[in-house]
Amino acid sequence: MKLIKKVDALKFRSGKINEIKEDVVSDNPITLVINGKRVSTFSAIKDSLKEFSIGYLLGENIIKSLEEIEDIDIDENIINIKLINDYKIEDKQLCSDAAGGLREKVKSADNIESNLKISSEELVKNMELLTSKAKIWKLTGGTHVAALVYNNKIILREDVSRHVAVDKVIGAGALEEVDFNQSYIIYSGRMPADMVIKLNRVGIPIIASNAAPAYSGYLVVKESNMTMIGFLRGENFNVYGNYERIAFN
Secondary structure, three states: OOOEEEEEEEEEEOOEEEEEEEEEEOOEEEEEEEOOEEEEEEEEOOOOHHHHHHHHHHHOOOOOOHHHEEEEEEEOOEEEEEEOOOOOHHHOOOOOOHHHOOHHHOOOOOOOOOOOOEEHHHHHHHHHHHHHHOHHHHHHOOOEEEEEEEOOEEEEEEEOOHHHHHHHHHHHHHHOOOOHHHEEEEEOOOEOHHHHHHHHHHOOOEEEEOOOEOHHHHHHHHHHOOEEEEEEEOOEEEEEEOHHHEEOO
């Protein structure tokens, strides 16, 4: 499956028109089915779909551990997940994914206790790394990129959806048995409540982005003892929430 497609386009520059072939990201409708019940359909890249499935289940409070998953079968654009326990969508009143339409039902977030501390130098370096490693974004400009950073290691994924990109790195981290409490997310999207709560549910204490926070995300950060870094551009950034987790060089 090619992740990038060539399309015909007209390029208008400095008053001149040229016919060109343009690279665009290849997104697809991906349907998630849990215990035979359709949950939602997402626009996503057909890459790292197992990791996406696991990250979605954890971040949406559907499971607490990998042991609750009996099987994940990916058939073209359909992901069939079999959970050990029965899954009833009406029982999951705290789903945060905006695409699922249940964002308004998010009520609260758990308090996160973590002794993780990162330096301003590390934040700047990893944002630069995020940009340099975003292969599809550099070719098309059509993806978000997310990374899970832990123990001087980094897991990076891209997708057209910021939620799916983050789900993918959470899922990959779960498969690697990462201690989420000693990790952080750095990515290229806004930070409203639905994104912050996704991280909160797996115990990740820090989220950093080159984009802006939203007030709803800020409220979750303050309520749950998390740390949010916004406008991470060059050597500049803002810190919201628990400031003590950042060591300023």
